[in-house]
Amino acid sequence: MRLRLSELRRPPMRDWAVRFAFGAGVSALAGVVSVLAGPRAGGIFLAFPAILLASVTLVAKEEGVRQAGQDVRGATFGALGLIGFAVVVALTVTIWPLWLSLTVATLTWAALSLALYATVTRLRR
Amino acid sequence: MGEMTGQIVEVVLKALAGGVFVLAFAALAEMLTPKRLAGVFCAAPSVALASLIVTAGIAGVPDVLASARGMQIGAVGFTLYCLIAVPLLRRWGAWRGALAALAVWGVVVAIGHALAPQGLLGVRTTTVPGSPPGPAALDLAPPPARPS
Known part of the structure; x- marks a missing residue:
């Protein structure tokens, strides 16, 4: 795996604006639900697949439905990682400082989703 | 600041933070090679991180747990x-x-x-053997003491 800064210039500004709008929209939705129905109900929307929905429709338009399907397949591993993220936060947030709990939860998400992705990809070959 | 104003501020802060975190994870996915990993980042905890940080700052840890x-x-x-x-x-x-x-x-x-x-x-860790099923059996809090 590598990081290339030059790749950031590739997507048009409109794509970044759409992503920001979807992120802000879902977060606002989760916030409103939390205010109206309590934090547990609001928490459900922290794993609402809106970003994937936005990405799938953008990718399908630019690269076809087949590639969009590939992204959804990849997102399955990310979603499994999200379960790990939420479990780690629930287990640690009352006993650890918030920053540590969220850092470990994010690392758990990354490790779990990338490990599952690598394992399934290897098994398919 | 009234309760209603406080709630509106909370939602606006969550929206702004959510947008920024989604952009940050999208940028990471864009920079990352191989590109086939992009799908994994469509399910990144971006909205969750933003929202939980704002929740902790405004409402406190119990709401983060919930x-x-x-x-x-x-x-x-x-x-x-x-x-x-x-x-x-x-x-x-x-x-x-x-x-x-x-x-x-x-x-x-x-x-x-x-x-x-x-x-x-919670379903696994808080069920008390022999207690009747239902939400009360799933509660973490100990049962109230009975008057003798």
């Missing part, structure tokens, strides 16, 4: 959404397939919200 328990249910729904969406995209196209799969997410989280009040772990 949000994380709710998120466990949402994430199970997200996983099933992905599994259902792949064949639906092929059959019905991007928009219709993705929206139809969203119904699955809705059903899963509605059932999960009703059946797992303490999240995924």
Whole structure:
């Protein structure tokens, strides 16, 4: 795996604006639900697949439905990682400082989703 | 500041933070090679991180804990959404397939919200053997002392 800064210039500004709008929209939705129905109900929307929905429709338009399907397949591993993220936060947030709990939860998400992705990809070959 | 104003400020802060975190994870996904990993980042905890940080700052840790328990249910729904969406995209196209799969997410989280009040772990860790089933049996708090 590598990081290339030059790749950031590739997507048009409109794509970044759409992503920001979807992120802000879902977060606002989760916030409103939390205010109206309590934090547990609001928490459900922290794993609402809106970003994937936005990405799938953008990718399908630019690269076809087949590639969009590939992204959804990849997102399955990310979603499994999200379960790990939420479990780690629930287990640690009352006993650890918030920053540590969220850092470990994010690392758990990354490790779990990338490990599952690598394992399934290897098994398919 | 009134309660209503405070709630509006909380929602606006969550929206701004959510947008910024989604952009940050999208930038990371863009920079990352191989590109086939981009799908994994479509399910990154960007909105969750933003929202939980704002929640902790305004409402405190108990609300973060409750949000994380709710998120466990949402994430199970997200996983099933992905599994259902792949064949639906092929059959019905991007928009219709993705929206139809969203119904699955809705059903899963509605059932999960009703059946797992303490999240995924609460069902296992807080059930007291021999106690009657139902929400009271799932409560973490000890039962009130009976007057002798």
